Amino acid sequence: MGRAKEIIVKVIPAKIANEFIKKHHYSGKVVVKSSLHFGCFLDNKLHGVLSYGSPMVIRKAIPMVEGTGWNEMIELNRMAFDDYLPKNSESRCISISIKLIRKNAPHIKWILSYSDGSQCGDGTIYRASGFLLTSIKKNTTIYEFPDGFRVASNVLTSHNMSTNKMLARKYGAKLTGGASTKPFQDVGAKLIEGYQLRYIYLIDKTCKITVPILPFSRIDELGAGMYRGERISLEERRATLSEQVDSNATS
Numbered sequence: 001m002g003r004a005k006e007i008i009v010k011v012i013p014a015k016i017a018n019e020f021i022k023k024h025h026y027s028g029k030v031v032v033k034s035s036l037h038f039g040c041f042l043d044n045k046l047h048g049v050l051s052y053g054s055p056m057v058i059r060k061a062i063p064m065v066e067g068t069g070w071n072e073m074i075e076l077n078r079m080a081f082d083d084y085l086p087k088n089s090e091s092r093c094i095s096i097s098i099k100l101i102r103k104n105a106p107h108i109k110w111i112l113s114y115s116d117g118s119q120c121g122d123g124t125i126y127r128a129s130g131f132l133l134t135s136i137k138k139n140t141t142i143y144e145f146p147d148g149f150r151v152a153s154n155v156l157t158s159h160n161m162s163t164n165k166m167l168a169r170k171y172g173a174k175l176t177g178g179a180s181t182k183p184f185q186d187v188g189a190k191l192i193e194g195y196q197l198r199y200i201y202l203i204d205k206t207c208k209i210t211v212p213i214l215p216f217s218r219i220d221e222l223g224a225g226m227y228r229g230e231r232i233s234l235e236e237r238r239a240t241l242s243e244q245v246d247s248n249a250t251s
Helices: 002-006 014-024 058-064 089-104 124-128 162-171 217-221 234-249
Strands: 008-011 034-042 045-053 073-081 110-116 132-138 142-144 150-152 195-202
Touching: 002 089, 008 089, 014 034, 014 045, 014 073, 034 073, 034 089, 045 089, 058 073, 073 089, 089 124, 124 195, 132 217
Parallel strands: 073 110
Antiparallel strands: 008 034, 034 045, 045 073, 110 195, 132 195, 142 150
16 A cells, blocks of 8 residues: 555635546536535645545436435546555545545535546446446547537537537637537537446445446456547456555555
8 A cells, every 4th residue: 555545635615626636537517417626635735636426417317226215326427546546545434435526515425427438438437446337338429529528418419508609719610509419520529438337335225226237257258448538458457456456455
């Protein structure tokens, strides 16, 4: 574990968390529904942020665990770290944040999170932190323009959003008024390859997950093992996961 044991995790203001996320998260964007932010500090400086909040569509999330009330689950919807923190820091910070949630918000029974292999990774950190894999789906939402800019499909199909109109002007897309990505595909936007993986962590171990729990081996069966949008071998991922699990077990 090394210096990872020296990391201090504590609640921080949204403004500070969002500034860090915009700078260090691969998307460069914050989630407006994030309401609980943890800062990860080493040597008295902020080097990581974990942001929790309500899922984008909570009515679809709460049935995943039997008997969940509207205020009894939360989503880890942003996680960003700089390069200063030592190895295994991410899983340790997640573990500490969960302990703080359990202590200070005992009504929260479980945590939902997603890993986007098309842009980041397949969730090695979540698996090392005790999350269960519950879904693997091919990416159907992230588009990339010829210049490398990436954006979610709901931005492209929402004509009331200023970002949508700005992108249409920038790339010369002719909006038709319908909720379609076709105008942007016509100017070169393409779905990027990869998978989105869904993970659940039960804070209350008596809760029952209603969706299928998948073995981690399913990731390789589907060829969904990725890191920052690149394929990663079974051996590489297992080695990383084994190191983090062993480290957490002795911390």
